[in-house]
Amino acid sequence: MIYFDNSSTTSVRTEVCRVYEQLLKSAFANPDAMHRPGRDVHAKMETSRKKIAQMLNRIPDEILFTSSASESNSLAILGYCLAYRNRGNHILTTNVEHASVDHSFSWLESMGFEVQRMPVNEQGILTPDILNKYIRKDTILVSCMHVNNEMGAINPISQLADIVHQNPTCVFHADCVQSFTKIDIPWNQLDLATVSMHKIHGLKGSALLIKNHDLKLTPLIQGGQQEQGLRGGTSNAPSNIVAAKTIRLALEEKEESYDRVSKLNSFLRSELMNIPGVHINSPETAIPYILNISFDQITSEVMLNALDQRDICVSAKSTCSSRSANESSTLIHMGLSEKRATHMIRLSFDGNNSLEEGKRFIKICKEILNTYGLSL
Numbered sequence: 034m035i036y037f038d039n040s041s042t043t044s045v046r047t048e049v050c051r052v053y054e055q056l057l058k059s060a061f062a063n064p065d066a067m068h069r070p071g072r073d074v075h076a077k078m079e080t081s082r083k084k085i086a087q088m089l090n091r092i093p094d095e096i097l098f099t100s101s102a103s104e105s106n107s108l109a110i111l112g113y114c115l116a117y118r119n120r121g122n123h124i125l126t127t128n129v130e131h132a133s134v135d136h137s138f139s140w141l142e143s144m145g146f147e148v149q150r151m152p153v154n155e156q157g158i159l160t161p162d163i164l165n166k167y168i169r170k171d172t173i174l175v176s177c178m179h180v181n182n183e184m185g186a187i188n189p190i191s192q193l194a195d196i197v198h199q200n201p202t203c204v205f206h207a208d209c210v211q212s213f214t215k216i217d218i219p220w221n222q223l224d225l226a227t228v229s230m231h232k233i234h235g236l237k238g239s240a241l242l243i244k245n246h247d248l249k250l251t252p253l254i255q256g257g258q259q260e261q262g263l264r265g266g267t268s269n270a271p272s273n274i275v276a277a278k279t280i281r282l283a284l285e286e287k288e289e290s291y292d293r294v295s296k297l298n299s300f301l302r303s304e305l306m307n308i309p310g311v312h313i314n315s316p317e318t319a320i321p322y323i324l325n326i327s328f329d330q331i332t333s334e335v336m337l338n339a340l341d342q343r344d345i346c347v348s349a350k351s352t353c354s355s356r357s358a359n360e361s362s363t364l365i366h367m368g369l370s371e372k373r374a375t376h377m378i379r380l381s382f383d384g385n386n387s388l389e390e391g392k393r394f395i396k397i398c399k400e401i402l403n404t405y406g407l408s409l
Contacts, residue, residue: 034344035390039232040182040211040323040381041348046234049279053236056271064270065258074270081277088280089220089243097242097260098273102210102229103133104253105242108263109206109225110137110176112250114146120202121171123147127159127178129363131208134176156316157186157367164196172203176225179218180211183363183379185315185323187216194222204248214283215291215322224248230272234383235279239272290384295321297382297391304395308402312373314364325364327377330402333361336378339401345394347378 036044056077062070064078079093086093099105114124126138128150135150142148151167153159159177168175175197179190190207197205204224212218213228220226223243230239244250250263257265298321305311310329328336333349340347349361364374380394 034346035386035394036346037380037382037386037390037394038346038348039383039386040379042231042237043234043383044385045231045236046279046282048282049235049275052278053271053275056274060270060274062270064268074274077274078268078270081274084277085241085280088277088284091220091243092246094261095244095246097244097263098268098276099240099242099260099264100238100269102208102227102232102240103131104264105227105229105240106131106133106176106206106208107137108242108250108253109227109244110134110174111141111253112263113204113206113225113248114141114174115251116249117173117202118146121173123149123169123172124174124176125149125151125164125167125172126176127151127153128366129153129157129181129183130176130178131182131210134178134208138176153186153366155368156318157181157184157363158316159188159193161189161192161196164193168196168200168203170200170202172200174204174206176206176208178208178211180209180216180320180323181363182211182323183361184325184367185211185319185321187212187318187320191219191222194219198222204245211323212320214280214287216320230276230279233279233283235276235283236272238269239276239279241276286384291321293384294382294386297321297386297388298324300388300391301380301395304391305398308395308399310402314367314369314373314377322382324380324382325377326380327364327373328402329372329376331405332376333378335405336376336401339405340378340397343397343401345397347380349378 060074062074064075082096083093086096138148151163194205197203206225207223208227210229214233224245226243228241231237252263254264259268312327314325337349360374
């Protein structure tokens with residue numbers, strides 16, 4: 034099998050599995066219990082929090098354990114806006130965000146907030162010029178992806194954060210799910226940031242919200258003291274404890290993985306450009322881990338299924354929106370044609386993917402186009 038769907042999820046690293054299995058047996062006690070087993074589990078979880086904070090150059094109480102990036106995004110956006118509504122009513126995002134961000138803004142809009150979705154340019158990027166046109170004195174939140182999950186376009190979040198912070202009543206939230214442990218992230222410039230473990234060979238049901246310690250959030254899950262009172266419910270201690278190891282291992286392989294993926298991406302771009310009717314949608318400046326392409330001769334669904342029959346895993350659009358409308362709204366918002374948007378697939382890589390897999394993918398694509406593709 035060739036697995037080119039790592040932006041959707043990754044395999045769990047062997048070392049992480051081994052430690053997690055041990056923790057399921059040894060760290061089963063409730064970390065909020067007052068007996069010794071509970072105190073021991075709590076100590077392990079707080080050690081993990083401290084290690085993560087050190088790796089991200091933050092302080093421990095700025096690291097919140099959550100169940101998913103979608104929860105982290107929702108808590109950041111809804112929690113902040115509900116807590117600081119007295120400061121203003123205007124909030125900004127883009128028109129190409131993950132569903133968890135887009136739906137959070139839609140809910141706030143139904144609650145009376147003034148929501149504006151800023152356009153991206155033809156490369157899928159929110160530029161500083163665009164942000165400057167939309168931000169106002171009564172804007173209290175700006176939220177956007179660091180790396181677009183369909184195109185791989187990289188937003189200049191350091192420059193965007195500088196603009197946001199010129200307004201003392203506004204904060205900046207970045208969804209860093211697709212950039213975490215892959216490219217550098219300016220943690221000290223982010224008021225709120227979201228990351229997920231299952232995108233970096235960790236566990237599903239494990240994510241983080243990084244939050245400036247002086248920010249208040251309105252909790253979305255009521256009922257307990259866990260995570261500074263922001264998400265009631267018994268802590269998933271084994272997942273939270275192993276998160277530190279997951280991040281450390283990913284960071285240790287960051288440079289080697291980036292180099293390997295870059296070579297694979299460059300090879301595929303070069304080969305695909307030589308196939309008639311193939312379009313590369315990801316900009317040249319995109320992160321190498323994501324490559325979005327369209328085929329004039331064949332729709333997304335047909336190509337995805339044909340590849341699946343040949344044991345090649347790819348996706349069409351973000352997996353969280355894969356069962357919705359056929360076209361990719363991201364491509365439409367970039368100004369690309371409806372045909373490109375309905376004929377695209379997304380390849381997403383990690384350091385385990387090889388050049389040999391890339392060569393096999395090109396060979397099979399040509400076979401599929403010859404078998405199923407319409408004549409140009």
